[in-house]
Amino acid sequence: xxxxxxxxxxxxPWGFFILSSCVRQVICGIVAWWVIFPCGFPGVMVLAFxxxxxxxxxxxxxxxxxxxxxxxxxxxxxxxGRKLYLANPPTRIVxxxxxxxxxxxxxGLNEEIVGxxxxxxxxxEALAKPKVGYATPNLETILGLQPQLVLAPRxxxxxxxxxxxxxxxxxxxxxxxxxxxxxxAHIQLLGRMVGHSEEANAQAxxxxxxxxxxxxxxxxLPRPTLLYILNSSPLITVxxxxxxxxxxxxxxxxxxxxxxxxxxxxxxxxxVLRQNPDILLFPVGRQEGISQVEQDxxxxxxTLAAVQHGKLVQVDSDLLNRPGPRILEGLKHLxxxxxxxxxxxxxxx
Amino acid sequence: xxxxxxxxxxxxxxxxxxxxxxxxxxxxxxxxxxxLTIRRWCVxxxxxxxxxxxxxxxxxxxxxxxxxVSRIWSILLGALMGREPVTIGMDPASVILLxxxxxxxxxxxxxxxxxxxxxxxxxALLRNPLADPFIIGISSGAALGAAIAILFGVxxxxxxxxxxxxxAFAGALLSLLIMxxxxxxxxxxxxxxxxxxxxxxxxxxxxxxxxxxxVADPNRAFGMYAWLMGSLTGPDFHTLGVLALYLGVGLxxxxxxxxxxxxLTLGEETARSLGVEVERVKQLVFVASxxxxxxxxxxxGIIGFVGLIxxxxxxxxLCADHRLLLPVAGFVGGIxxxxxxxxxxxxxxxxxxxxxxxTALVGGPVFLFLLMNRNMRVGMR
Numbered sequence: 064x065x066x067x068x069x070x071x072x073x074x075x076p077w078g079f080f081i082l083s084s085c086v087r088q089v090i091c092g093i094v095a096w097w098v099i100f101p102c103g104f105p106g107v108m109v110l111a112f113x114x115x116x117x118x119x120x121x122x123x124x125x126x127x128x129x130x131x132x133x134x135x136x137x138x139x140x141x142x143x144g145r146k147l148y149l150a151n152p153p154t155r156i157v158x159x160x161x162x163x164x165x166x167x168x169x170x171g172l173n174e175e176i177v178g179x180x181x182x183x184x185x186x187x188e189a190l191a192k193p194k195v196g197y198a199t200p201n202l203e204t205i206l207g208l209q210p211q212l213v214l215a216p217r218x219x220x221x222x223x224x225x226x227x228x229x230x231x232x233x234x235x236x237x238x239x240x241x242x243x244x245x246x247x248a249h250i251q252l253l254g255r256m257v258g259h260s261e262e263a264n265a266q267a268x269x270x271x272x273x274x275x276x277x278x279x280x281x282x283x284l285p286r287p288t289l290l291y292i293l294n295s296s297p298l299i300t301v302x303x304x305x306x307x308x309x310x311x312x313x314x315x316x317x318x319x320x321x322x323x324x325x326x327x328x329x330x331x332x333x334x335v336l337r338q339n340p341d342i343l344l345f346p347v348g349r350q351e352g353i354s355q356v357e358q359d360x361x362x363x364x365x366t367l368a369a370v371q372h373g374k375l376v377q378v379d380s381d382l383l384n385r386p387g388p389r390i391l392e393g394l395k396h397l398x399x400x401x402x403x404x405x406x407x408x409x410x411x412x
Numbered sequence: 413x414x415x416x417x418x419x420x421x422x423x424x425x426x427x428x429x430x431x432x433x434x435x436x437x438x439x440x441x442x443x444x445x446x447x448l449t450i451r452r453w454c455v456x457x458x459x460x461x462x463x464x465x466x467x468x469x470x471x472x473x474x475x476x477x478x479x480x481v482s483r484i485w486s487i488l489l490g491a492l493m494g495r496e497p498v499t500i501g502m503d504p505a506s507v508i509l510l511x512x513x514x515x516x517x518x519x520x521x522x523x524x525x526x527x528x529x530x531x532x533x534x535x536a537l538l539r540n541p542l543a544d545p546f547i548i549g550i551s552s553g554a555a556l557g558a559a560i561a562i563l564f565g566v567x568x569x570x571x572x573x574x575x576x577x578x579x580a581f582a583g584a585l586l587s588l589l590i591m592x593x594x595x596x597x598x599x600x601x602x603x604x605x606x607x608x609x610x611x612x613x614x615x616x617x618x619x620x621x622x623x624x625x626x627v628a629d630p631n632r633a634f635g636m637y638a639w640l641m642g643s644l645t646g647p648d649f650h651t652l653g654v655l656a657l658y659l660g661v662g663l664x665x666x667x668x669x670x671x672x673x674x675x676l677t678l679g680e681e682t683a684r685s686l687g688v689e690v691e692r693v694k695q696l697v698f699v700a701s702x703x704x705x706x707x708x709x710x711x712x713g714i715i716g717f718v719g720l721i722x723x724x725x726x727x728x729x730l731c732a733d734h735r736l737l738l739p740v741a742g743f744v745g746g747i748x749x750x751x752x753x754x755x756x757x758x759x760x761x762x763x764x765x766x767x768x769x770x771t772a773l774v775g776g777p778v779f780l781f782l783l784m785n786r787n788m789r790v791g792m793r
Contacts, residue, residue, distance in 0.1 A: 294635040296635075296639070296643075297638050297639065297643035298645065322762050323762055323763040324760060325760075325763055328763030328764075329638070329643070331476050331757050331762055332645070332646045333475050333476040333477050333508050333512050333513070334762035336507060337476060337477050363511075363648055364507075364511070
């Protein structure tokens, strides 16, 4: 009896609470949907899809006027869809990626580059430039260099650095290459930015010609399977969605991890045995080779075609990892490894 | 004192131990444990062996490449009959089964079993249900030792034995020595000091590892990150033999201390008054734990929570007598990690993800549950 009294007394406030919270949720939901959907959706889309989707966006909603980039010749749009207006070619540039440094040197800049990362080692002139760090660049050093333009990659970059530099009125421009075509576009874009359009266009045209003649040679050739070994234990390789996967396909090969879901998957050894790669490719630094322990650990898989034919090959990782002007050199290396029958003197220089 | 825990495994041991005849006169709240007979011990260990074999059999059937059950039988029987080991001409199915899946599952069994047994020993020693080699900082110490070995290339083998487990053991032992010094500096060797010291040590060692990865060559640091996340790769049988050697030594030491661990769960003072050389037992168990953890971490990176949930699960089903708990927890830990690894390598097939993800996803909530039910004590339920 006592219980029933208590519960009946409580039932009304509880019911009211539940009802009111339901109503509140519905209202909040409707409001949130109508507010968030139109405002947040383009941003979410840009975050969710990179590549093609982002390209379309940079001319669209986020950049304001769709034809802005064509109207103002000194306005540039970066790979995050951010718009940047430069009245004059910048004379003090900081590069936050080795690939960007290589592009800048390749289009004839030297004096204008005032800061590079600690991994910028090509061309040799880059070694003499002041260093600003890499994944977490030193903000004070960057400020001390008084740059008129900071060029940065999207990967490895901390989001708060962009905000901070924008707050300090230092223009920062993001470059992210997904394909070889993107690299060519970047070269031409940077050429226009710094006023070296002729060199940049010449460079891009040369690369485009080499690329075309290279791919025309590979059309009818068989596609050997290649396993790109980023790390042996545990085995980490490149999958669809990574830059190197595209390079392998471009060079007339088939990636052993083409069925993986992630761009840099851990691959099971079973899958490797099943795909039976013809070539094991080890990206290494310039001086070092494949360590003996690593070679032995692979040579025990005697059923692999690559092991039977002794095709444990190394490649200079900088040539393939850096989306810069030397990418064609890396591509030629890949072609030489995948198709030795396409002899070296036939390759365009 | 009828309530002294019945510790008889055979009639011969009852007569020989003196303290059974001179128990303390003070009445104590001693939990009543069911008597452990040889028959009971054999039954449970037999059951766990059978379960382990069944789990091994089940896990062998899963993988990227699907192999028919009859095929697995014929391959395994062929290997057992001592036919020629894998040669170039052999078919890929048997290579996958015998050289990839089987060694990997055995490694998972060894790793899981060792972690669970270290968990049992540490929980008894610290009388803390939340103790685990991962939590009190031994794993981090071992990982630091192994990370130094990897980064500076000490991984080269000496007398065909890899230096990696030795470095990891040194790291684990170092962390234990520091902890021992810290906690014996105050009044005695308090349990809570030890746990707290473990947590802080964990933070310090993690900071060292982060420092090493941040200054290292990115290519190497990348590999180390992947290894730290806990990975089981297909080792060759030579490596498994080396691991078994390390584990065997540690297991023998732990096994001989099972009886003392039983008494330690009653409290240090009680155990001391019952004739246990508490400090000696502690040192022995710590060194054995460091050895086991060091060997395991050097082969598979940091895999957390196995040493936490498995002992509790076994304790819920069985009694808390460590002579039975240790071996059964070892088997169940091995089974658990074999299953977890099978999940990790098949869900995203052909890619895989670190096995530590699975164990943490299962073990983390259990840890939180135990934290909320603080009344749970080792040895009484």
